[in-house]
Amino acid sequence: MAILGVCSLKGGVGKTSVTLGIASAALYARLKVLVVDLDPQGDTTLSLGVADSTTNCVAEVLDNPSLFVLRSAIAPSPWNPEQLHVLCGSQESARHDGPTYAHRLNRLTTALAHVHDDYDLILIDCPPSLGGLTRQGLTASHRALIVTELGLFSVSAAVRAFHAIEDIRTTSAPDLAPLGVLVNRVRPQSSEQAYRYEELTDMFGPLIMPTYIPERAALQQAQGAGSPIHAWPSRAARDLAQRFDHVLARALQALHSPVPEHLTHHLSQTNDDVTESLTEAFAAALTVSTEPAHTDTSVGSTN
Ligand SMILES: Nc1ncnc2c1ncn2[C@@H]1O[C@H](COP(=O)(O)OP(=O)(O)OP(=O)(O)O)[C@@H](O)[C@H]1O
Numbered sequence: 001m002a003i004l005g006v007c008s009l010k011g012g013v014g015k016t017s018v019t020l021g022i023a024s025a026a027l028y029a030r031l032k033v034l035v036v037d038l039d040p041q042g043d044t045t046l047s048l049g050v051a052d053s054t055t056n057c058v059a060e061v062l063d064n065p066s067l068f069v070l071r072s073a074i075a076p077s078p079w080n081p082e083q084l085h086v087l088c089g090s091q092e093s094a095r096h097d098g099p100t101y102a103h104r105l106n107r108l109t110t111a112l113a114h115v116h117d118d119y120d121l122i123l124i125d126c127p128p129s130l131g132g133l134t135r136q137g138l139t140a141s142h143r144a145l146i147v148t149e150l151g152l153f154s155v156s157a158a159v160r161a162f163h164a165i166e167d168i169r170t171t172s173a174p175d176l177a178p179l180g181v182l183v184n185r186v187r188p189q190s191s192e193q194a195y196r197y198e199e200l201t202d203m204f205g206p207l208i209m210p211t212y213i214p215e216r217a218a219l220q221q222a223q224g225a226g227s228p229i230h231a232w233p234s235r236a237a238r239d240l241a242q243r244f245d246h247v248l249a250r251a252l253q254a255l256h257s258p259v260p261e262h263l264t265h266h267l268s269q270t271n272d273d274v275t276e277s278l279t280e281a282f283a284a285a286l287t288v289s290t291e292p293a294h295t296d297t298s299v300g301s302t303n
């Protein structure tokens with residue numbers, strides 16, 4: 001079973017968007033996928049079109065991780081009811097986010113073990129803080145993808161997330177390892193982002209994923225329309241889809257799962273390729289670093 005946790009210890013950096021992007025890539029690679037919505041906000045559940053469609057949700061599964069309860073909390077997504085299922089989230093799960101006790105940390109792991117032959121990939125969208133839910137999610141994961149933006153608070157949250165993964169690995173999940181740090185909402189025109197990118201590469205080096213996700217209105221448009229990014233008809237969406245294909249290929253490789261043939265070319269791209277292209281793009285921004293930050297291109301001006 002291949003389980004990828006998507007986390008960061010900061011809100012709004014793109015965990016849900018990245019989870020949806022990878023789910024879209026997996027769908028177009030014909031994989032069978034379960035998305036676990038651990039966030040009480042329920043954004044993933046809503047985005048995948050299954051809000052209020054189950055009698056139970058992940059909260060009841062964490063109360064009682066039996067196969068019966070698990071099945072009653074899983075719904076097929078209209079994106080593709082055969083291939084994509086959602087373990088639904090709701091605000092009820094907030095009651096599991098408080099202080100946790102060691103004997104409870106494995107409940108999601110226990111529940112997911114019931115369906116380990118049913119899916120090629122399980123994605124877990126974690127909430128933005130290191131409470132009981134994120135701990136459950138990371139304990140159940142084999143790899144953890146840290147999502148960050150290039151801002152001061154986001155970069156320090158990525159560092160905290162990395163330490164949390166190490167901590168959980170040593171205490172409750174010996175098989176857990178970081179997949180890498182995925183940089184989201186990149187705006188190469190931003191000198192502030194250029195500075196933070198240098199800082200991030202100093203801190204994480206090769207742990208930075210060899211692709212990044214640019215800030216694009218197409219991502220929000222596809223989410224608003226309830227569409228997988230791979231089905232959204234624009235050039236920007238096609239570029240985003242390829243980047244999520246890349247993240248999927250890397251994740252499958254790290255999880256020791258077969259990488260579909262059409263994705264294997266992504267495995268040859270290196271961190272150096274990306275560092276080089278971003279450094280070049282950011283270099284232009286640094287030469288005009290006297291510009292105030294508010295002149296950065298906003299999401300509305302890209303497609
Ligand atoms: N690359 C991007 N380009 C444009 N908009 C983006 C991008 N990534 C995320 N967004 C937008 O930013 C907002 C926050 O993203 P998202 O909900 O994925 O973050 P999150 O980390 O899951 O938030 P939370 O911590 O609240 O769960 C959403 O409106 C989303 O559409």
Ligand SMILES: [Mg+2]
Pocket residue numbers: 015016017039043125
């Ligand atoms: Mg979210």
